Amino acid sequence: MDVGMRKGVSAALGGYSSVPYENVRSSLKRVCVFCGAYSGARDIYKDATIELGKELVKRGCNLIYGGANVGLMGTISNVVHDGGQKVMGIIPKSLVTIVKKEGGTEPVGEVIEVEDMHQRKAEMERLADAFIALPGGFGTWEELLEQITWVQLGIHRKPVGVLNVNGYYDSLLAFLDGAVQEGFMAPSCRSIIVVAANAHDLMTMLEDRVAHRPRPAPINCASAVVCSENGRPGKRLQCPIRFSK
Numbered sequence: 001m002d003v004g005m006r007k008g009v010s011a012a013l014g015g016y017s018s019v020p021y022e023n024v025r026s027s028l029k030r031v032c033v034f035c036g037a038y039s040g041a042r043d044i045y046k047d048a049t050i051e052l053g054k055e056l057v058k059r060g061c062n063l064i065y066g067g068a069n070v071g072l073m074g075t076i077s078n079v080v081h082d083g084g085q086k087v088m089g090i091i092p093k094s095l096v097t098i099v100k101k102e103g104g105t106e107p108v109g110e111v112i113e114v115e116d117m118h119q120r121k122a123e124m125e126r127l128a129d130a131f132i133a134l135p136g137g138f139g140t141w142e143e144l145l146e147q148i149t150w151v152q153l154g155i156h157r158k159p160v161g162v163l164n165v166n167g168y169y170d171s172l173l174a175f176l177d178g179a180v181q182e183g184f185m186a187p188s189c190r191s192i193i194v195v196a197a198n199a200h201d202l203m204t205m206l207e208d209r210v211a212h213r214p215r216p217a218p219i220n221c222a223s224a225v226v227c228s229e230n231g232r233p234g235k236r237l238q239c240p241i242r243f244s245k
């Protein structure tokens with residue numbers, strides 16, 4: 001493949017379609033992005049989504065996402081598609097009907113229709129090498145927290161990242177710190193989530209996680225914390241995987 005400029009055409013999203021790239025090939029072949037069905041109240045969210053899309057293209061990553069051409073989902077899928085990478089949307093049949101009724105435009109790339117939300121998330125997990133959450137609402141948070149929970153339970157060991165655009169996730173991250181402090185989360189589990197303020201740093205950190213993927217921790221691992229409950233010894237909290245911050 002040529003090294004240089006990739007040409008894509010999308011006047012609607014203006015200006016991102018000529019993507020300069022080096023001959024970088026990511027260890028992450030398929031990245032699943034969770035993001036809003038809306039674009040947010042400020043341009044910064046859409047701009048950051050375009051930047052992430054370009055970063056995926058630059059690194060030769062294909063995209064897995066929610067499969068609707070709306071909001072940030074529409075932006076990321078169009079950028080990656082125009083950049084020449086594969087795009088695969090996974091969407092429950094019931095949502096396809098709703099999106100069509102509301103006049104949603106046809107999504108780019110390949111779309112896989114599944115029976116329900118559970119099958120969608122299972123397929124996303126099966127197909128992706130890593131997960132990234134952009135700003136979004138309930139749908140995005142639910143998808144993000146489920147993947148983190150699956151790592152915590154040892155169901156998979158794929159990296160999970162948050163693109164903290166404009167500090168959008170600061171309050172969630174502070175809430176997680178509070179959960180550690182209050183003894184509901186092991187510090188090692190808090191560290192499952194990889195956070196960065198820009199797409200380049202986030203992708204580098206996720207690739208790094210794969211390169212230095214920790215082994216499952218043995219029972220009674222060093223990462224376990226013993227929390228006190230009213231001055232008495234409490235429960236042992238531990239994560240099956242040990243992460244350093």
Ligand SMILES: C/C(=C\CNc1ncnc2c1ncn2[C@@H]1O[C@H](COP(=O)(O)O)[C@@H](O)[C@H]1O)CO
Binds near residue numbers: 066068095099136143
């Ligand atoms: C029902 C309408 C639009 C929503 N359509 C969706 N189509 C596909 N996937 C969706 C949709 N809404 C949510 N998702 C999934 O959740 C995430 C976005 O949810 P959020 O609450 O906006 O953060 C996204 O990652 C999708 O996987 C027509 O109005």
